[in-house]
Amino acid sequence: MGIVSPGFTGRRRGGSDLPPGQYLTRDFPVLSAGPTPHILTEHWEFSIASETGEVYRWDWQALQALPAEDITTDLHCVTRWSKLGTDWKGVSLDTLFEDVETGADFVMAHSYGGYTTNLPLEDLLDGQAWIAYEYDGDPLAAEHGGPARLLVPHLYLWKSAKWVRGLVLSDTNDLGFWETAGYHEYGDPWKEQRYAGD
Amino acid sequence: MERTALRRRLTWQVGTVTEIRQETATARTIVVDLPDWPGHLAGQHLDVRLTAPDGYRASRSYSIASAWSGQGIELTVEQVPDGEVSPYLVEVLKAGDPLEVRGPVGGWFVWKPEQPGPVQLIGGGSGIVPLMAMLRAHAAEGSTTPVRLLYSVRRPASVIYVDGLKELAASDDVDLTFVYTREAPPGEPRVGRIDADLLQEKAFAPDDELTTYVCGPTPFVEAVADLLVAGGHDPSRIRTERFGPTGGPR
Numbered sequence: 001m002g003i004v005s006p007g008f009t010g011r012r013r014g015g016s017d018l019p020p021g022q023y024l025t026r027d028f029p030v031l032s033a034g035p036t037p038h039i040l041t042e043h044w045e046f047s048i049a050s051e052t053g054e055v056y057r058w059d060w061q062a063l064q065a066l067p068a069e070d071i072t073t074d075l076h077c078v079t080r081w082s083k084l085g086t087d088w089k090g091v092s093l094d095t096l097f098e099d100v101e102t103g104a105d106f107v108m109a110h111s112y113g114g115y116t117t118n119l120p121l122e123d124l125l126d127g128q129a130w131i132a133y134e135y136d137g138d139p140l141a142a143e144h145g146g147p148a149r150l151l152v153p154h155l156y157l158w159k160s161a162k163w164v165r166g167l168v169l170s171d172t173n174d175l176g177f178w179e180t181a182g183y184h185e186y187g188d189p190w191k192e193q194r195y196a197g198d
Numbered sequence: 199m200e201r202t203a204l205r206r207r208l209t210w211q212v213g214t215v216t217e218i219r220q221e222t223a224t225a226r227t228i229v230v231d232l233p234d235w236p237g238h239l240a241g242q243h244l245d246v247r248l249t250a251p252d253g254y255r256a257s258r259s260y261s262i263a264s265a266w267s268g269q270g271i272e273l274t275v276e277q278v279p280d281g282e283v284s285p286y287l288v289e290v291l292k293a294g295d296p297l298e299v300r301g302p303v304g305g306w307f308v309w310k311p312e313q314p315g316p317v318q319l320i321g322g323g324s325g326i327v328p329l330m331a332m333l334r335a336h337a338a339e340g341s342t343t344p345v346r347l348l349y350s351v352r353r354p355a356s357v358i359y360v361d362g363l364k365e366l367a368a369s370d371d372v373d374l375t376f377v378y379t380r381e382a383p384p385g386e387p388r389v390g391r392i393d394a395d396l397l398q399e400k401a402f403a404p405d406d407e408l409t410t411y412v413c414g415p416t417p418f419v420e421a422v423a424d425l426l427v428a429g430g431h432d433p434s435r436i437r438t439e440r441f442g443p444t445g446g447p448r
Contacts, residue, residue: 003212003298005248007290010256011282021257023282030416030440033306035423035433079259114434143420181305182208195303197207 017074019189022082029081030143033177037113037163041147046131047166048096051104058096063131063148066091071130073153075160076189088151090132093124104169108176109150112163117176118185119152119159121169128154131164156187156194206236210247210300213270215293221358225276225324226288227263230297232270240265240335241308241328241411244301246273248283258283261327261413261439262302265334271299274358276324278442307411307439311339315407319347320392320422322414326358328439329413333366346373346402350392350418353381375400394425404430413439 041060132151140146145162184193213232247257264272277288309332319329367374
């Protein structure tokens with residue numbers, strides 16, 4: 001299937017450690033659907049709401065008091081750039097979920113500014129996801145989701161909700177912002193799950 | 199025909215380039231005949247896929263410049279220095295060549311003619327492309343929705359769609375302001391970036407019905423969106439599309 005593009009040879013900026021269709025960037029592009037929210041840490045709050053309505057809350061000090069991890073990971077954006085070996089600091093979702101009682105299979109992440117994205121709960125646990133608040137040794141800049149963002153590096157980056165303010169657990173896999181606008185409901189970069197039906 | 203189904207499965211299709219128009223020294227418009235195109239909304243984008251003789255492939259997303267007309271699509275591509283796909287599209291591709299695309303994609307940075315309320319468009323550089331699709335859709339529909347465009351460019355020679363924009367600006371419902379950041383044409387005294395005073399003077403005031411679309415390089419969009427929010431605009435009524443490097447952390 002497909003065609004040969006007359007005169008195209010390619011510059012081959014990919015590599016064997018990149019998912020299919022990705023190219024390597026050293027920059028850190030910003031993609032957001034609206035203005036960048038500027039949230040002061042003293043006003044910041046993060047919550048997890050269970051499917052029964054029980055709500056667990058952390059303010060900035062409570063988050064900082066939790067054990068943090070240094071994370072070195074690759075990022076893959078659905079717009080096809082990948083950035084390798086990025087350094088973050090944050091709190092594992094395993095830590096935040098320690099006392100949360102739930103039987104739900106799905107999560108909707110909610111952000112300051114109104115953004116949402118849906119994930120299976122199992123993709124947030126077992127050392128796969130963090131609430132990250134430092135990038136490359138500095139506090140996370142607002143344009144990259146600061147003061148804190150979700151970081152789920154094994155999925156396309158739109159799942160790593162910037163300016164995250166809470167997770168809502170659910171028995172049903174409802175669709176978030178980009179998922180409703182035509183993007184894939186799961187978003188595995190290695191399977192090139194970019195758009196609905198991929 | 200249905201304009202778009204947001205969660206329709208997207209498949210690759212091969213179109214034929216029927217025309218190429220040079221817009222500026224570094225940007226050109228590619229007209230593609232696509233017999234199986236499902237239609238699109240103004241502001242949506244598509245993926246272009248190039249395949250080398252040995253099977254190597256590269257894809258990138260581009261905003262669609264045309265309003266849905268039933269004849270296929272138009273893309274306007276600005277050459278990215280050190281790019282992989284844009285140099286091919288801007289320098290190599292010619293009329294008669296096949297082009298493989300998939301889309302349309304994106305259901306947020308779009309304008310629908312039935313949408314109530316005025317429309318403020320703010321574009322920087324090649325960020326004009328999806329805004330032009332909106333202006334063309336507005337004209338094609340004969341919409342009387344008031345539209346204002348602020349178009350920030352370095353110099354007169356950087357203006358994409360100069361003739362088309364002047365034509366559209368003749369409409370009573372469309373108000374067009376060029377903002378020159380480096381060099382203005384004769385008789386135009388102001389040179390500089392979009393600032394709070396300019397927004398106050400030329401853009402719509404905050405309004406519950408207003409939708410604002412900002413598209414351009416990341417630092418441009420960050421600056422303009424921050425100015426709008428500081429000026430009292432509801433962030434939820436501002437839609438943004440950013441491209442290119444941040445100049446931020448590397």
